[in-house]
């Protein structure tokens with residue numbers, strides 16, 4: 779009976795993985811939490827009422843954010859691959875010009891008043907989440923134009939009972955991934971876990987997040 783129960787559990791986990799697409803690429807193990815990354819200096823400090831899952835529009839403004847519209851979805855899972863519902867994902871990113879909506883971002887890149895730039899969303903049924911945004915622009919790092927941060931989305935993910943994860947989500951096939959200091963500091967396995975995957979090479983990406991229980 780115990781064997782059966784274990785087999786069943788294994789089966790459920792495998793089904794979950796299949797449902798989520800390719801949760802793990804290559805040799806990446808899902809048994810560790812999503813790797814941490816630097817918070818960076820631009821966590822939003824200006825209050826904004828609209829923090830919903832569509833960052834391409836700002837409530838009360840008729841326009842749409844500039845740039846390539848993309849959708850990102852996935853699941854929040856524990857390290858045993860059980861879905862986590864009700865996890866909070868607090869995410870912020872640069873606009874398509876590489877500018878943060880933050881008073882300390884002194885770059886000359888323009889602000890996009892139609893870009894929401896910050897969202898706080900929750901995982902729902904089966905740990906699933908989804909948000910719509912624009913491809914973030916690269917931006918100079920440490921005011922050195924030759925050092926560009928590769929496109930990324932900052933995230934804080936948490937739920938009571940789990941170790942919170944502060945990280946950055948990266949994109950596949952970005953030339954700047956090869957020179958980005960933070961990305962290159964990671965092992966290949968960590969990079970694979972932190973990099974979203976194309977869905978049919980469209981503007982849709984899969985990104986799963988793994989949290990460890992306390």
Ligand SMILES: [Fe+2]
Nearest residue numbers: 818927930932
């Ligand atoms: Fe950043």
